[in-house]
Amino acid sequence: MGKKILVVDDESHIVNILKFNLKKSGYDVVTAGNGEEALVIIANEKPDVIICDVMMPKVTGFEVCQKVKSDDSLKQIPFILLTAKGQEVDKDIGLKFGADYYLTKPFSPKNIVDKVAEILAGK
């Protein structure tokens, strides 16, 4: 069975692009359009990698990351934070919340797929 990747973003086109590229590379992809949905999916499906946008209404990517990383049964899941802001401050906050990787938008879909492969290979 293919590895399961969770993609979380409130922008559907980003979700579609990531889903498309990850599926093409043979991964199972589950998606969520907001942070609350993401938390439910993470708890139920235990994905192998989480790719999550930071800037989302209500529950932000930081919060999702924090919740995942403070849960003993989930914290080993690699967490990639995505954000449109290329600011160092954001990056520091993200890493403080326990994000494993940090990528800025606009990202290269190829790079993300490579990153996921790298993470899974390292596991």
Next chain:
Amino acid sequence: MTIKTDVISDDIKPDTGNSADFENGYDSVFLRFVGEGFFMRIDADFYSCIDDCGFIDSIDSEVYRYNAGKRDYVLVRNDIGYVSWLVDNIGKQDVSGSNRIIKFERDGLNGYAFPIKRLDTGKINSLRLSAKDKNVIADDQYYYCAGFLYFMIKEGGTKSISEEEFVSSILRSLVRLFENIIFDQYRLECQTRESNDYELLLSVAGSIISTLDLNEVLQGIVNAATESLRSERGSLMLIDESTGELVLRYGKGLKPGLINNVRVKPGEGIAGSVAKTGQPLLITDIESSDRFKKKSGKEFNTKSLLSVPMKIKERVIGVFNINNKCSGEVYDDFDLKLLQALSSQASIAIQNAKHYQEALQAQAELEEQIEASSNLYEEVHTLYEIVRATTMVNDPTMDPRERILELATKNLNATVGFLFLPQENNVIKSLASSRGDINAGFQFSKISFSDENIITKVIKGTQSVLITSTEGQTVSIEPMTLTPKEFREDQIVSEIGNFTGETVKSMLIVPLFDEKSVSIGVCLIVNKLSSDGNFSEHDRNLLQILGQQISAIIRDRNLQKQYIVKQKMEQELDVAHGIQQKLIPKHPPVVEGIDISAVNMPAKTVSGDYYDFLTHDSAGKKLGFVIADVSGKGVPAALIMSMTRAILKTQVVENYSPADILFKTNNFIISDMEANRYVTMFYGMIDIDSLEFTFSKAGHNPPIWMHGDTLEVEYLESTGFFVGMFESARYEEKKIRLAPSDKLILFTDGVIEAMNRSDEEYGLDRFVRILKKYNDFDARSIIDKVLIDVENFVDGAPQSDDITLLIINVGNFRYEHVEICSTIDECVKVTEMFGDLIKDNLLPDFGHCEIMMIIDEMIMNAIEHGNKRDPEKKVFISYIINSYKVEIIIRDEGEGFNVGEVMATRDKVSLYDKRGRGIIIARSLVDRIEYNKLGNEVRLVKYFR
């Protein structure tokens, strides 16, 4: 017991019609008569004469039991076709003839036995049974006797009717019976067919539902139909919605090449007419159908056919054809009905498959769109990276051009990328970037612009070139800058091949341009890492964009270099200007009885003109004046000027001969002077007591001597060459004696040669006219008037030469001075004082209010903006108010302001900038408004004439 047998007839022919039916039925039906059923069909008349009747079964067994007249009988038949009658009844009887009716006697009664034949080879039966059926007996020449129908006639029973009548009546009844039986059997057969067909339909439907692939559906339908209808061929045509034509989509028993290629217009041929009318067609023999005989194509070899429309909600979507039963039989209505049922099932299935295919296609399209947007996103990322790279132009650790090349190589999936950019001496430098393992130590040979290779060709052609190859052999070059052969043999191409260690199969080259849009280099990527290994037009577009970015960086860098050079030069000029301004005296000497004023206006930052006041003696009684014009302008002229000045200064002390001063200066300067450089100079010396003016001239414009009483003009001519031209040049010296109100006007040619936009010169005449007109003015005012007149004349044309004017006016002229503290009160007081003064001098039609307003505004500027209302700080005011002018010089103790900036904004004054506003108003109301360089001193002059 005796048995008598007799054969009545060989060929039984019923006396009524229906003989065909009878024969048919007789031959084809296997009969069993049991019970009374048969006899009920026989007329009562005849029945009344029958004592006993029954059926002797003789099938598949040697011994048969039969029951008649409540008695059991046994009939034994032997293999060769005769019947033995046993059990006190029927004796042995030869029945090898086929249709014989046996007459016999039993117990004194006459009996008739009708042989019932069994024949299994009839056409219908043989078709109905499969070859596996062991009951089929193929030999239709051999008749099996199935049994006998016998009748025992009552004693005297046939007396009322003849024997022949009896037999024929029996036979007629038999015919009717057979008819019924045949009918029943037909019904049964139909039911069987229907049930079989129902099964077929189910199986077809099942197969249809089980697949959604249109081709499989079509195939399944046609195969099922041809099999169930035992036909040679079946075909399915669907309407092409774009053309309305029927297109053959599947055919069984047809050449595969016909599929999708046979097209039929509605109304054309059999299928076309079915599609048009929506009505099915059953043609039993196409050769006998006038309508379709000729139209049926040879390739179809059609004999009998069925053609039914396929409909969805009454709309015809296609036609289903079945041709030629394998048996050679023709189709019947039943077959048609079946095909119609099948067709309506198929229509739905086809529609479903079509919908499914559309859905699949829509999904594929959607995926394509996502892929496209994903690629777009990749591109956005690339462009984002380019923008980042280009913002790093000033990062010394990273060359953004290399970064862009790296991006290009990576994003376009090239094996390797190069930048070829010029270094010094027209040699092109190479720069490589790759993500694979590359022979990093490889050195490219130097390329010169005069070389003939792919790179220089692209540079000369200024267009991008795309080289693709098919299977590594056929090379296409677009646009065609060189031939495939030239490409393969190109020096650069082979060097790149050596560098990468693989053959150059594809290449994309875009030219790079400098700030003058001259192509100077190329960006080049090699061998795409994709299945076909070629770059696309899309790649070309992207590389062109990247090339433009690299070009922009090259341009920016060059412009930046140029800017730095220019800035450095300007800085030097500023320094030179500063030095020069220090060399030119700030204020004229104040001498009792002589009014002196001078002005120098450089055409560029640095002037080649020069004037100075020099003291010859310690008592200050002899005052020297020099005016000079260095050939050329700018820094070189200024340097010569300062050199000249330095030499001059050393020569004047205790030397009272201007000619000697010029002579010595010339001798000093000549050794340091470049060829073609010279200085025109006028040197004059006034004795303040005697007003004797001694002068000498070195090729300079003769100064003007305007007599104060007569306004006569004389030119102070004397002979002498330019300074710096000839060694030991001689200079004539002359003396004049000035009278009161006499004026000496020393000037450079920048004054009289000032040009307007029509390239006309200001001229000496106009100059002299102005001097005469304002002869009673003080030296400074005459200069003002000349400058105003020159300004009016040139009318905005740029100043072409330095302007220097020096006026010596024999007469007294003094400024009055007043100083105030920076308070409103003081301002009001001093303004009132000026008000009174002006009123006394001003002609009645001059609006003194305006002048007062400006004075007030300017003094307030000094207090507010200059001294920042600091009461400790003073405002110094010098002024002259006389019959022809009001001149006020206001100086504060502030830090000054950027004069140039405020003066430049004359047309767009900010209403909120009070100082600026005051200045703008003043400019329109006074004749001169001049600030010193620092901006803390302003001179305002209003002339009354």
